[in-house]
Amino acid sequence: MSKTLKKVLTIAGSDCSGGAGIQADLKTMCAHRVYGMSVITSVTVQNTQKVYAAQDIDPEIVTGQIRAVYEDIQVDAVKIGMVSNVQIIQAIKEELLRQKAKNIVLDPVMISKSGFSLLKEEAIAAMSELLQIADIVTPNIPEAELLSGIKIKGPKEMERSARVISERGAAAVLIKGGHLPGSALDIFCYKGQFYPFESPKIPGKNTHGTGCTLSAAIASNLAKGLMPVEAIKQAKAYVGQGIKDGLAIGHGVGPLGHLNEIYRQLERIEESR
Ligand SMILES: Nc1ncnc2c1ncn2[C@@H]1O[C@H](COP(=O)(O)OP(=O)(O)OP(=O)(O)O)[C@@H](O)[C@H]1O
Numbered sequence: 001m002s003k004t005l006k007k008v009l010t011i012a013g014s015d016c017s018g019g020a021g022i023q024a025d026l027k028t029m030c031a032h033r034v035y036g037m038s039v040i041t042s043v044t045v046q047n048t049q050k051v052y053a054a055q056d057i058d059p060e061i062v063t064g065q066i067r068a069v070y071e072d073i074q075v076d077a078v079k080i081g082m083v084s085n086v087q088i089i090q091a092i093k094e095e096l097l098r099q100k101a102k103n104i105v106l107d108p109v110m111i112s113k114s115g116f117s118l119l120k121e122e123a124i125a126a127m128s129e130l131l132q133i134a135d136i137v138t139p140n141i142p143e144a145e146l147l148s149g150i151k152i153k154g155p156k157e158m159e160r161s162a163r164v165i166s167e168r169g170a171a172a173v174l175i176k177g178g179h180l181p182g183s184a185l186d187i188f189c190y191k192g193q194f195y196p197f198e199s200p201k202i203p204g205k206n207t208h209g210t211g212c213t214l215s216a217a218i219a220s221n222l223a224k225g226l227m228p229v230e231a232i233k234q235a236k237a238y239v240g241q242g243i244k245d246g247l248a249i250g251h252g253v254g255p256l257g258h259l260n261e262i263y264r265q266l267e268r269i270e271e272s273r
């Protein structure tokens, strides 16, 4: 089992309430049956209602965590989430280059759903450093606007914005449309082509960590050998199911239901005994 088990690393911030960040990523990896590992960049103080504070980890400790993992374990894919500041961005870039990391999915996290800045203002420009090493970058609408300088109102601007972000060095760009009215339309720009992924918007308030979950699912699928378009298609379906299975936990924007399919399977096995 351990010989075929794929290993996936998340480099992200901790969400003590379990809905986003490292915690969402590890649950996603678990549900994808890959071995999850984590490098923590920042410890946030948050719940489903609000982010109260964040304590960034020393960049040397971030480097040390990445090195400790890569020196000992073969990593099949890596997802990068909240990176907080310029020094941490540089530390991640240098170490991932040194380790010749492959299958890098970058979720350029900037602002939480509750409006807290998870990336220092001066670090927004430095995000382009990470674009250059990413195989797939997954900005939401406000992040794509900041990275490309294009105001996005619909699919046309999503495509233009994706092209600009590609020109800035990202190998492939998935613009997530969860913040736009209408359906949940994401557009993937890959090797000069556009691939739309559209699904009905699921009503409800369980969308805490949708972006974290999507990027962790894409990384897990890449680790398992899926090609980018299929990896994204399956990851989007996983997020949709997670929103539908959303858990009534907390008083604000609640978490996705990650392992419900596995729980359902276990229940069926128990019932058939
Ligand atoms: N209500 C919804 N129903 C179905 N899919 C959704 C819904 N909201 C978001 N999605 C999908 O979830 C994924 C993440 O999109 P979103 O735009 O919410 O990212 P994000 O803003 O980075 O997330 P987060 O706020 O967690 O950081 C996309 O594939 C998007 O289409």
Ligand SMILES: Cc1ncc(COP(=O)(O)O)c(N)n1
Binding pocket: 012, 013, 014, 015, 020, 021, 022, 044, 046, 051, 081, 082, 109, 111, 112, 113, 114, 118, 207, 208, 209, 210, 211, 212
């Ligand atoms: C550590 C961490 N990483 C990412 C998010 C974004 O998720 P959301 O936009 O759903 O608040 C978050 N809230 N916390």
